[in-house]
Amino acid sequence: MDTRVKPTVVKLGGSVITAKEKAFTPNIPSINRLAKEIAEARLDSVILIHGGGSFGHPVAREYQIVEGYKTPGQRIGFSKTRQVMMALNKLVIDSFIRQNLPVVAVQPSACTTTKGGRIQHFDVTAIQHLLRLGFIPVLYGDATLDLELGFTILSGDQIAAELATIFNAEKMVIAVDVDGLFTDDPKSNPNAKLINEISLKELNGLLDSIDEAKTVDVTKGMQGKITELIPAVERGIQIDIVNASIAGRLYKTLKGEKVTGTKITRG
Amino acid sequence: MDTRVKPTVVKLGGSVITAKEKAFTPNIPSINRLAKEIAEARLDSVILIHGGGSFGHPVAREYQIVEGYKTPGQRIGFSKTRQVMMALNKLVIDSFIRQNLPVVAVQPSACTTTKGGRIQHFDVTAIQHLLRLGFIPVLYGDATLDLELGFTILSGDQIAAELATIFNAEKMVIAVDVDGLFTDDPKSNPNAKLINEISLKELNGLLDSIDEAKTVDVTKGMQGKITELIPAVERGIQIDIVNASIAGRLYKTLKGEKVTGTKITRG
Numbered sequence: 001m002d003t004r005v006k007p008t009v010v011k012l013g014g015s016v017i018t019a020k021e022k023a024f025t026p027n028i029p030s031i032n033r034l035a036k037e038i039a040e041a042r043l044d045s046v047i048l049i050h051g052g053g054s055f056g057h058p059v060a061r062e063y064q065i066v067e068g069y070k071t072p073g074q075r076i077g078f079s080k081t082r083q084v085m086m087a088l089n090k091l092v093i094d095s096f097i098r099q100n101l102p103v104v105a106v107q108p109s110a111c112t113t114t115k116g117g118r119i120q121h122f123d124v125t126a127i128q129h130l131l132r133l134g135f136i137p138v139l140y141g142d143a144t145l146d147l148e149l150g151f152t153i154l155s156g157d158q159i160a161a162e163l164a165t166i167f168n169a170e171k172m173v174i175a176v177d178v179d180g181l182f183t184d185d186p187k188s189n190p191n192a193k194l195i196n197e198i199s200l201k202e203l204n205g206l207l208d209s210i211d212e213a214k215t216v217d218v219t220k221g222m223q224g225k226i227t228e229l230i231p232a233v234e235r236g237i238q239i240d241i242v243n244a245s246i247a248g249r250l251y252k253t254l255k256g257e258k259v260t261g262t263k264i265t266r267g
Numbered sequence: 268m269d270t271r272v273k274p275t276v277v278k279l280g281g282s283v284i285t286a287k288e289k290a291f292t293p294n295i296p297s298i299n300r301l302a303k304e305i306a307e308a309r310l311d312s313v314i315l316i317h318g319g320g321s322f323g324h325p326v327a328r329e330y331q332i333v334e335g336y337k338t339p340g341q342r343i344g345f346s347k348t349r350q351v352m353m354a355l356n357k358l359v360i361d362s363f364i365r366q367n368l369p370v371v372a373v374q375p376s377a378c379t380t381t382k383g384g385r386i387q388h389f390d391v392t393a394i395q396h397l398l399r400l401g402f403i404p405v406l407y408g409d410a411t412l413d414l415e416l417g418f419t420i421l422s423g424d425q426i427a428a429e430l431a432t433i434f435n436a437e438k439m440v441i442a443v444d445v446d447g448l449f450t451d452d453p454k455s456n457p458n459a460k461l462i463n464e465i466s467l468k469e470l471n472g473l474l475d476s477i478d479e480a481k482t483v484d485v486t487k488g489m490q491g492k493i494t495e496l497i498p499a500v501e502r503g504i505q506i507d508i509v510n511a512s513i514a515g516r517l518y519k520t521l522k523g524e525k526v527t528g529t530k531i532t533r534g
Contacts, residue, residue: 069400075369078402082371083360086353093350102342104349107374113392123390125380129412133336135345145396 006170007045007131008254010038011160014053015177016244017092023058026088031095034250039099041254045131047163048103048138051156055088056081056141060153065143069150078151081143082109089140104135108142114154115147119162157228164232172237173253174229175244180262181222194260199267200233239264273437274312274398275521277305278427281320282444283511284359290325293355298362301442301517306366308521312398314430315370315405318423322355323348323408327420332410336417345418348410349376356407371402375409381421382414386429424495431499439504440520441496442511447529448489461527466534467500506531
């Protein structure tokens with residue numbers, strides 16, 4: 001395996017690998033299909049990250065993990081949050097192994113520490129070695145230790161942007177359950193248009209105007225997602241947001257084919 | 268949680284948490300009982316490590332993981348070995364959570380690298396923070412990246428000795444399915460006697476004489492285990508080997524009560 005090959009960072013949103021509205025319910029057919037699309041794309045080097053969807057979020061919310069350590073009663077909630085994320089991760093890994101992909105889970109909380117919710121320490125030694133040997137490291141949003149908060153939630157999006165930056169990724173592919181960024185919320189405004197391509201400068205302009213005019217679709221946590229991803233774009237790494245709940249779109253994006261979605265470039 | 272409290276390192280052997288002779292078969296009643304004994308001991312600070320038993324070993328052997336990376340065909344075996352160890356770990360964690368113990372899995376391979384099978388790099392940042400917040404970090408024997416071999420197997424015993432040393436443990440409790448070290452193999456020699464206490468010097472003498480006279484019981488991988496643990500004893504950390512397949516023995520050992528077993532001291 002050529003170590004100079006730039007990895008493609010693929011983030012599978014929680015919405016495409018779980019039934020988001022039903023707690024602890026994986027979307028196995030979708031996970032299997034995405035595993036197949038990634039296998040068929042035959043990329044030289046991949047880092048995979050997935051979200052928590054209906055596994056991580058309900059437990060983390062119940063015990064207010066993102067807010068940090070306040071009472072000893074939260075400790076068992078932290079344990080449980082870690083545990084459900086590993087349960088979901090196991091299902092993802094099982095599915096990818098069935099596609100004969102050499103995926104290897106790397107528990108984010110074992111090698112990262114955050115400070116005020118931002119990655120402060122990331123030991124990527126294992127990931128580096130895995131990439132060199134041709135493995136696909138798989139990470140996920142996790143409950144992690146935090147220097148200020150005690151503990152908190154580290155999102156898969158932040159991990160994706162950080163690893164894309166560290167390993168100078170070829171590009172980042174963000175697989176979600178919507179077509180991409182819109183000029184307005186497509187559910188309330190039938191005139192909302194999908195943004196096919198946008199530069200960082202244009203995007204920042206849109207984000208600044210959100211509070212006043214809501215000129216960009218910020219539903220489904222898209223604004224938070226974009227904010228997490230921007231640092232990687234600033235380093236020159238292109239982002240493709242793609243609707244992975246529609247068969248074939250992830251595959252085509254990975255192959256560099258033209259597909260419905262939003263491309264974010266440094267411009 | 269007082270950060271100056273010395274943690275007790277507890278290693279649960281694969282033989283007491285799985286049905287060793289039946290592949291991928293956990294010993295759930297035993298895991299549950301051990302979780303209860305540890306909960307009832309109410310220790311201030313614990314690091315837990317468990318072995319692979321009938322989960323890790325069959326897969327690791329099939330793909331010759333311990334020998335290192337030789338062919339791309341081994342990669343999927345490495346993936347599978349990691350996966351079965353996480354499956355076993357999940358069962359252990361589930362059981363301990365049911366005892367309301369704030370256990371948190373820390374994937375060893377995400378924060379360690381070995382060189383020729385020996386730990387070369389161990390990022391203990393997460394473990395340190397977990398102990399400070401009163402959590403019980405749980406690690407396990409794992410398939411890990413190796414600077415010389417590509418990958419290999421890192422034993423739970425080596426992890427236990429390393430963490431006991433790093434965190435200056437109160438003591439190490441090694442839970443196995445035999446009573447301890449014997450003067451000879453108790454299965455073939457009815458005159459074999461259990462060694463209640465032995466100093467490092469005496470132990471080294473016995474180990475040196477093994478090849479000629481087999482004067483110490485080296486069945487069940489006990490010799491390899493002892494060799495892994497000795498570095499911690501050299502640093503002054505006492506080891507209690509105890510038969511955890513007999514109810515109450517682990518509990519009593521944790522409470523410092525007198526119990527059948529072998530104590531190894533620096534002397």
